[in-house]
Amino acid sequence: MTTPAHQLSPSSWNNYASCPRKYWLSRQRLPRKAGMAATIGTAVHDSVEDFCNLDLTGQDPDEVGWLPPTAKRILDLHWQKEKEIFLGTPRHPAFKDGEIVRAHDLLIGSLNMLIANAKIGTTKMSEVSIAQWREVQETVLAAEGTLRSPCGRLMGRLDLLVKDLDEDRNPVGWIVADLKTGRPPPGGLYETVSRQLRFYRDMLLENNPNAPNVRAQGWYSAGPKVYEAEGPSVLEDAFRAWEGMAITKEPLEATPDDDACRFCEWKAWCPAWFHARSNGVLPAPTGIFRDEVALVLQFDEASGACMVELVSPKDEVGGIIPTGRTIGLICKGQALDQMRNVMTSDHRGAVFLGSIRTNAKPWAMGDWSEVIPWTPILKSLRHKSEEE
Structure with a gap:
């Protein structure tokens, strides 16, 4: 089988469906951004996978009370690993060590759903014996498995494939x-x-093709709560989307709207949201936090005090026009480090200011913010590097 030039996964499909330009930018090898939500999710997912594959050989089948401390030990290992990845990612806010408490609660919720699905007759984790956990493991057919279509165009990472049991613990199908x-x-x-x-x-x-009845469920650890996904096949729609997802030299169409643009991590390279906001396609910023494009007029690298001039879009491809409106800013933490880096670089144009807190005077930027050179991408960087 020839490997296709690109593949569709559920996450890339969501990006493409939300805004083709967002998907296109995500494939341009731009600096990645880390976030605490993704870090928590990965640590919990990897911990659940470890529990599914836990080797309990030689342990007393009747032992209880082992599961809670084992959960803490496994999560601690993955938390440290994910913290290192987080801090090594080019773009990241401050790491919140205290969020491990929430991650632990989510891991417990995930394990409780596995226990409930296995119908082993107990709901308290402290009372689950080694023998009972082995029964839970026997219901797990796959953990963190990769699915690929025969043609290679579609792929996805499956969290869990488990047996669907009736009340007598007889298998009646599979649950994705x-x-x-x-x-x-x-x-x-x-x-x-x-x-x-x-x-x-x-x-x-x-x-x-010879699989038993298959159900698809979303297991929400924070409930914990299980939701059933019902409906027709989506594969035809997936193949249709795949056709439009080839990485072209020219940017794919931008479809700016509030849902697609609000938390988009590629704004420093996308002129579409900025132009759409000035034309009323996107609402004007009204909350505490806002994103802007500006020229830095003055910057004191010791205190982080800045004077910037906001700009407006000149055209749809990233050109800017100074507005004459000047704003005072105080940069601290990560925002200060990034502003220093930009000001000592070769970049001489406007900057993208992400997540400015505007309920302070002067406006404030900190570990939650980003300062990135305003460099709209009008040609694929992937094609350029391949040509070179």
Whole structure:
């Protein structure tokens, strides 16, 4: 099988469906951004995988009380690993060590859902014996497995494939379970999550035509709460999306709206959101935090005090016009380090100021903020590097 030039995964599909330009920028090998939510999610997922594969050979089958301290030990190891990755990522806010408490709660929620699905007759983790956990492990068919379509164009990472048991613990099918460490939705599953779960379900059935009945579920650790994903196959839509996701020399179409742009991590390289905001396609910033493009007029690298002039878009490709409106800023922490780096670099144009806190005078930027050279990308960097 020839490896395709690009592959569709649920996350890349979500990016593409949200805004093709966002997806295109995510493939340009730009500096990646780390976040605490993703770090927590990865630490919890990897800890659950370790529990599914835990070697309990030689341990007393009747031993209880082992699970809570084992959960802490395993999570601590993954937390430290993810912290190192987080701090080594080019773009990252301050690391919040205290969030390990939430990660621990989410791990306990995840393990409780595995225990409940196995129907072993107990719900207290401190009472789960070695023998009972082995029963839980026997219900796990795969943990963190990779699914690929026969043609190689579609792929995804499956969190859990577990046996679907009746009340007598007889297997009646399979459950594709995706662990979610975010907030459970107040109603049903969001469409993007439902599509992701059905994608895994349909890929599994495509690769296993003789599979038993397969259900797809979102397991929300914060509940813990289980949501069922029902609906028709999404594979035809996935292949259709794959056709449009080839990395072209020219940027893919931008479809700016509030949902796509609010937390987009590629704004420093995308002129579309800035132009859309000036034209009223995007709402004007009204909250405490806002993103701006500005010229730095003065900067004191010792105190972090800045005077900047806000700019407006000149065109749709990133050109700027000074507005004459000057704003005082105080940069601290990461924002100060980034401002120093930009001011001592070869960059002489505008800068993107991400997450300025505007309920202070002067405005404030800190570890939650970003200062990045304003460099809209109009040609694929991937194609350029390949040509060179």
